[in-house]
Amino acid sequence: MNKQIAIKEIINFLGSNVISVFGNIENVFVKHLKPCEAVDEDTLDWINPIRHDKQFIVENSKAKVILVDEKTLYTKTIQDQNKILIVVSNPKLCILKIGNQFFIEKVEPEIHPTAYIHPLAKVGNCLYIGANASIGACSIGNNVKIYPNVVINDNVTIDNNVIIKSGAILGFDGFGYERDELNNLVKFPQLGKLIICDNVEIGSNTCIDKGSLSDTIIGFNTKINNLCHIAHNVVIGKNVIIAAQVNISGSTIIEDDVWIAPNASLRGQQKIGKGATIGMGSVVTKDVPSCETWIGNPAKKMEK
Amino acid sequence: MNKQIAIKEIINFLGSNVISVFGNIENVFVKHLKPCEAVDEDTLDWINPIRHDKQFIVENSKAKVILVDEKTLYTKTIQDQNKILIVVSNPKLCILKIGNQFFIEKVEPEIHPTAYIHPLAKVGNCLYIGANASIGACSIGNNVKIYPNVVINDNVTIDNNVIIKSGAILGFDGFGYERDELNNLVKFPQLGKLIICDNVEIGSNTCIDKGSLSDTIIGFNTKINNLCHIAHNVVIGKNVIIAAQVNISGSTIIEDDVWIAPNASLRGQQKIGKGATIGMGSVVTKDVPSCETWIGNPAKKMEK
Amino acid sequence: MNKQIAIKEIINFLGSNVISVFGNIENVFVKHLKPCEAVDEDTLDWINPIRHDKQFIVENSKAKVILVDEKTLYTKTIQDQNKILIVVSNPKLCILKIGNQFFIEKVEPEIHPTAYIHPLAKVGNCLYIGANASIGACSIGNNVKIYPNVVINDNVTIDNNVIIKSGAILGFDGFGYERDELNNLVKFPQLGKLIICDNVEIGSNTCIDKGSLSDTIIGFNTKINNLCHIAHNVVIGKNVIIAAQVNISGSTIIEDDVWIAPNASLRGQQKIGKGATIGMGSVVTKDVPSCETWIGNPAKKMEK
Numbered sequence: 070m071n072k073q074i075a076i077k078e079i080i081n082f083l084g085s086n087v088i089s090v091f092g093n094i095e096n097v098f099v100k101h102l103k104p105c106e107a108v109d110e111d112t113l114d115w116i117n118p119i120r121h122d123k124q125f126i127v128e129n130s131k132a133k134v135i136l137v138d139e140k141t142l143y144t145k146t147i148q149d150q151n152k153i154l155i156v157v158s159n160p161k162l163c164i165l166k167i168g169n170q171f172f173i174e175k176v177e178p179e180i181h182p183t184a185y186i187h188p189l190a191k192v193g194n195c196l197y198i199g200a201n202a203s204i205g206a207c208s209i210g211n212n213v214k215i216y217p218n219v220v221i222n223d224n225v226t227i228d229n230n231v232i233i234k235s236g237a238i239l240g241f242d243g244f245g246y247e248r249d250e251l252n253n254l255v256k257f258p259q260l261g262k263l264i265i266c267d268n269v270e271i272g273s274n275t276c277i278d279k280g281s282l283s284d285t286i287i288g289f290n291t292k293i294n295n296l297c298h299i300a301h302n303v304v305i306g307k308n309v310i311i312a313a314q315v316n317i318s319g320s321t322i323i324e325d326d327v328w329i330a331p332n333a334s335l336r337g338q339q340k341i342g343k344g345a346t347i348g349m350g351s352v353v354t355k356d357v358p359s360c361e362t363w364i365g366n367p368a369k370k371m372e373k
Numbered sequence: 374m375n376k377q378i379a380i381k382e383i384i385n386f387l388g389s390n391v392i393s394v395f396g397n398i399e400n401v402f403v404k405h406l407k408p409c410e411a412v413d414e415d416t417l418d419w420i421n422p423i424r425h426d427k428q429f430i431v432e433n434s435k436a437k438v439i440l441v442d443e444k445t446l447y448t449k450t451i452q453d454q455n456k457i458l459i460v461v462s463n464p465k466l467c468i469l470k471i472g473n474q475f476f477i478e479k480v481e482p483e484i485h486p487t488a489y490i491h492p493l494a495k496v497g498n499c500l501y502i503g504a505n506a507s508i509g510a511c512s513i514g515n516n517v518k519i520y521p522n523v524v525i526n527d528n529v530t531i532d533n534n535v536i537i538k539s540g541a542i543l544g545f546d547g548f549g550y551e552r553d554e555l556n557n558l559v560k561f562p563q564l565g566k567l568i569i570c571d572n573v574e575i576g577s578n579t580c581i582d583k584g585s586l587s588d589t590i591i592g593f594n595t596k597i598n599n600l601c602h603i604a605h606n607v608v609i610g611k612n613v614i615i616a617a618q619v620n621i622s623g624s625t626i627i628e629d630d631v632w633i634a635p636n637a638s639l640r641g642q643q644k645i646g647k648g649a650t651i652g653m654g655s656v657v658t659k660d661v662p663s664c665e666t667w668i669g670n671p672a673k674k675m676e677k
Numbered sequence: 678m679n680k681q682i683a684i685k686e687i688i689n690f691l692g693s694n695v696i697s698v699f700g701n702i703e704n705v706f707v708k709h710l711k712p713c714e715a716v717d718e719d720t721l722d723w724i725n726p727i728r729h730d731k732q733f734i735v736e737n738s739k740a741k742v743i744l745v746d747e748k749t750l751y752t753k754t755i756q757d758q759n760k761i762l763i764v765v766s767n768p769k770l771c772i773l774k775i776g777n778q779f780f781i782e783k784v785e786p787e788i789h790p791t792a793y794i795h796p797l798a799k800v801g802n803c804l805y806i807g808a809n810a811s812i813g814a815c816s817i818g819n820n821v822k823i824y825p826n827v828v829i830n831d832n833v834t835i836d837n838n839v840i841i842k843s844g845a846i847l848g849f850d851g852f853g854y855e856r857d858e859l860n861n862l863v864k865f866p867q868l869g870k871l872i873i874c875d876n877v878e879i880g881s882n883t884c885i886d887k888g889s890l891s892d893t894i895i896g897f898n899t900k901i902n903n904l905c906h907i908a909h910n911v912v913i914g915k916n917v918i919i920a921a922q923v924n925i926s927g928s929t930i931i932e933d934d935v936w937i938a939p940n941a942s943l944r945g946q947q948k949i950g951k952g953a954t955i956g957m958g959s960v961v962t963k964d965v966p967s968c969e970t971w972i973g974n975p976a977k978k979m980e981k
Contacts, residue, residue: 102868104891104910165855168866174831183793183811185487185504185521200793200811201826203487203504203521203539216849217793217811217828218505220521220539220577223478235811235828235846236882238539238577241520244598246614247469254596254612256574258472260406270864273828273846273884274540274904276577276599276617283408292862294852295884295906296578298599298617298635302408308862310854313884313906314924314942316618316635318653331906331924332942332960334618334636334654349926350942350960350974352636352654366654366670366974489791489808489825507791507808507825507843522809524825524843524881527782542843542881545824548902550918551773558900558916560878562776564710578844580881580903580921587712600882602903602921602939606712620922620939622957638922638940638958656940656958670958670974 073098074171076134076153079113082170083155086163091143092153099134102168108132115164116141127154136160176214184215187223199235207240210267224279228267234295236274239263243278243301243319257281259301266290272297272313281319288325300337312349324359333368377402378475380438383417384459386474390467395447396457403438406472412436419468420445431458440464480518488519497533511544514571528583532571538599540578543567547582547605547623561585563605570594576601576617585623592629604641616653628663637672681706682779684742687721688763690778694771699751700761707742710776716740723772724749735762744768784822792823795831807843815848818875832887836875842903844882847871851886851893851909851927865889867909874898880905880921889927896933908945920957932967941976 076097080087100111105126108114114132116123123141134153143154157163181200186192189206196209199217207221210229215221219233222240233239245257261280265287271277272295279285281301287293288306294313299305303317306325311317315329318337323329327341330349341347342359351368362371380401384391404415409430412418418436420427427445438457447458461467485504490496493510500513503521511525514533519525523537526544537543549561565584569591575581576599583589585605591597592610598617603609607621610629615621619633622641627633631645634653639645644660651657652668652675661667666675684705688695708719713734716722722740724731731749742761751762765771789808794800797814804817807825815829818837823829827841830848841847853865869888873895879885880903887893888910895901896914902921907913911925914933919925923937926945931937935949938957949955950967959976970979 102866102890107891162855162857162863165863165865168868169864172868173866181793183487183505183791183809185485201487201505201522201791201809201828218522218540218809218826218844218846222539234849235830236522236540236578236826236844236884238522238599241538241577244576244596244616246596247466249466252612254594254614255466255469256473257469258406258477260472260476272852273849274578274600274844274882276540278599282406283411290862292852292854295846295886296600296882296904300617308860310862312852312926313908314618314922318616318635331926332636332940336653349944349962350654350958354653487791487809489789505791505809505826522826526843540826540844540882542826542903545842545881548880548900548920550900551770553770556916558898558918559770559773560777561773562710562781564776564780578882578904580844582903586710587715600904604921618922622920622939636940640957654958658957 072172073100074113076155079167079171080155082167083157083163086157086159088139088156088158090153090155092148092151094153097134097153099132102164102172113164113167115160117161118159127152136163181217193229205240216273222263222279225263225265227265228269230268231265232270234271234273234275237271238274238276239265239271240277240279243281245281245301245319261285261302263287266307269293275299294331306343376476377404378417380457380459383471383475386471387459387461387467390461390463392443392460392462394457394459396452396455398457401438401457403436406468406476417468417471419464421465422463431456440467485521491527503539509544520577526567526583529567529569531569532573534572535569536574538575538577538579541575542578542580543569543575544581544583547585549585549605549623565589565606567591570611573597579603598635610647680780681708682721684761684763687775687779690775691763691765691771694765694767696747696764696766698761698763700756700759702761705742705761707740710772710780721772721775723768725769726767735760744771789825801837813848824881830871830887833871833873835873836877838876839873840878842879842881842883845879846882846884847873847879848885848887851889853889853909853927869893869910871895874915877901883907885911902939914951 076094099113103112112132115136178195180198183200184198184202186204187206191208193211195212197214202219205223207225209227214232216235225240240263242259246254262284263279266289268290270292275297277299278301291309293311297315300319302320305323312331314332316334320338322340324343326344329347333347333351335353341357344360346362348364352366353368380398403417407416416436419440482499484502487504488502488506490508491510495512497515499516501518506523509527511529513531518536520539529544544567546563550558566588567583570593572594574596579601581603582605595613597615601619604623606624609627616635618636620638624642626644628647630648633651637651637655639657646663648664649661650666655672656670657672684702707721711720720740723744786803788806791808792806792810794812795814799816801819803820805822810827813831815833817835822840824843833848848871850867854862870892871887874897876898878900883905885907886909899917901919905923908927910928913931920939922940924942928946930948932951934952937955941959943961948964952968953965954970956972960974961976
């Protein structure tokens with residue numbers, strides 16, 4: 070992990086995001102990103118635009134190279150320190166892109182020999198399938214990463230660029246019962262599918278059930294964290310963020326851009342409107358209108 | 374999946390549940406069950422008895438064959454549409470039985486070559502054990518389905534017709550500690566068993582610990598959904614429904630026919646009386662008397 | 678499991694914990710520990726010091742040998758019953774040590790042939806690694822137990838005497854996103870590590886993410902139960918007890934000796950002070966000062 074990235078290469082990668090550069094970038098390299106308390110000479114540092122003491126932080130940073138926004142000045146002090154400032158409109162987004170481009174270890178395509186893949190599974194290109202994963206007769210697109218010990222049932226459709234983390238369980242029967250004449254519980258037949266759209270990320274040990282008669286659908290670019298339960302027939306839109314341990318009961322509809330905080334519970338057959346926010350640990354028993362924030366047990370609209 | 378089921382065969386299967394049949398059933402077939410918005414000519418449709426607009430739904434359904442209750446009339450309109458009405462006392466229960474009989478894909482007995490089974494395990498007949506499951510020196514009855522990546526520890530007893538879904542972890546040590554003279558945490562010895570009775574269903578990634586000195590017991594026909602935690606010494610009765618992400622702490626007793634909604638938490642050493650209902654996200658810190666409904670954090674009796 | 682342990686051997690093991698012994702211990706053996714309702718002649722029984730009816734319990738126990746504290750008297754009745762009393766200062770802690778020493782089945786070191794271990798993993802001595810576990814290029818100390826179907830990612834450090842239960846997922850990417858210029862969610866680079874200190878226990882299906890820029894750290898002797906989520910950059914101190922299904926969001930600091938009850942949720946970037954207690958199902962959105970107890974949704978300080 071002894072990386073060394075030329076500042077020139079980073080500036081080149083950022084392209085038109087770069088507004089200006091101060092200092093001499095010839096033969097300057099950075100080695101890593103670090104949290105603020107551990108920044109050293111070889112760190113590519115950055116200043117969060119929301120900070121009020123940007124100038125102070127820049128002047129006191131041990132780093133040689135710092136990503137800043139336009140409100141930071143290239144003062145005489147900074148100049149005397151031989152620091153380099155790279156000015157961009159959004160330092161946080163730039164550091165994130167740099168991190169993903171230069172510093173994370175890429176997961177290379179591989180199908181691990183201990184993974185089981187059903188002979189009728191249709192699988193795309195550039196797949197990573199980790200150790201001890203169990204893949205049924207399902208359909209998987211291109212550039213999908215399936216981490217160790219994931220289980221995918223038959224009849225699941227997974228589109229492109231999806232990430233499925235370890236221990237996730239996808240596409241099994243939902244939880245539905247009726248009482249028969251003798252008061253015994255009889256299983257509702259589970260005949261639907263599970264469809265996962267492009268760019269979805271599914272967290273470790275999360276369970277997503279298939280539909281009963283209709284399908285369970287996870288929309289484009291939606292991100293789901295660890296240990297969530299998503300029941301049969303749930304339909305989730307695009308760009309939704311679902312934090313850890315969220316429970317979504319059957320047939321709930323979640324529209325685009327919703328944000329659900331950890332450990333919230335959503336009753337079945339409700340609708341969470343576009344852009345709504347559900348607070349941590351909330352117990353939602355009603356429809357939530359678009360763009361509203363609901364919190365508490367039972368959840369109520371939060372007034373500003 | 375191009376099924377085609379003769380209506381005659383379905384009527385025969387329903388037997389004495391059929392009160393009467395209207396229309397000509399010769400050479401009529403259905404192909405699938407569908408949610409109401411997707412019903413087509415080949416769907417076996419059904420009308421939920423709780424609907425007030427049954428007659429309207431029947432007349433507007435695109436299906437050729439519809440399961441109805443006795444309150445639906447075989448009107449001239451329906452007759453002119455050449456529809457077939459199968460009259461039964463409980464259309465919902467009948468459609469469910471038909472779905473399970475004719476439309477779900479049966480899981481055939483199989484022990485997957487990647488599953489590990491301890492040489493001292495005692496296993497019954499007609500087992501399905503999926504890929505990468507890990508089965509200890511336990512005892513398993515007949516007609517049990519163990520899905521991929523399930524883990525069962527030694528000394529677990531599993532009776533007949535049990536379904537254990539992927540990633541469930543059964544029969545490991547409970548969570549009990551004492552502080553020693555030096556204030557360090559020392560594990561309480563976990564010496565009990567885990568006993569799973571006939572017809573139990575256990576959801577994906579659910580964890581059920583063995584007993585510490587006595588046993589953990591899951592009673593006949595109890596159904597447990599995904600991501601639940603059931604601690605040491607918990608004793609659960611018959612026909613109990615436990616929804617997703619429920620937490621049941623140590624030594625709690627749950628009597629027959631209890632219904633626990635998602636994400637409820639039950640303190641240890643409490644008793645939930647027969648037929649009680651625990652609401653979603655409830656935090657139960659006291660005994661709950663028989664047939665009462667408790668909700669909230671902390672949970673209190675819900676008054677009608 | 679037909680064990681038979683000589684009382685002499687147990688007294689020898691307890692050493693200086695034994696204050697006095699009443700009755701004749703020659704050729705006396707016990708066979709098991711049992712819950713109070715199942716105590717028989719062969720049980721090593723014990724009386725919890727907090728009971729007010731100790732004398733009554735001792736006189737009515739069916740056991741031949743009973744561990745008691747100094748407040749229990751060796752009366753004529755007990756003497757006539759030919760019972761043996763072993764007097765210790767803390768019978769509960771002694772029975773626990775005896776259970777761990779004589780009655781639990783030890784897990785022998787073994788690396789199961791179906792486990793996958795990355796060739797670059799550095800592993801210590803006396804390891805147990807169960808079936809279908811997936812171990813990345815990580816570092817594992819001595820005397821570590823890794824149960825079946827655990828997944829450990831690259832770059833995780835696990836110290837000595839750690840127990841990791843089945844289905845736990847350790848050291849994968851945390852859940853962090855920024856919106857880019859097009860409002861799409863872009864992953865925050867996850868470059869930190871996960872460090873698990875000596876004597877930690879991690880429950881089944883628990884997920885602990887690695888750090889983003891700094892590290893996630895689980896401190897010495899901390900015990901974590903099943904189905905917990907511990908996010909990136911969380912730092913947990915020593916001797917912390919975390920019950921089942923607890924959610925700890927990113928960058929939270931938990932100091933030594935904290936106790937977190939089941940299903941509590943902790944917002945990110947908070948600090949839980951040394952010795953604090955968090956109640957079951959609590960939703961903690963603020964820092965909790967040292968030694969305080971907080972409960973409810975939202976959690977507030979519990980006044981005595």
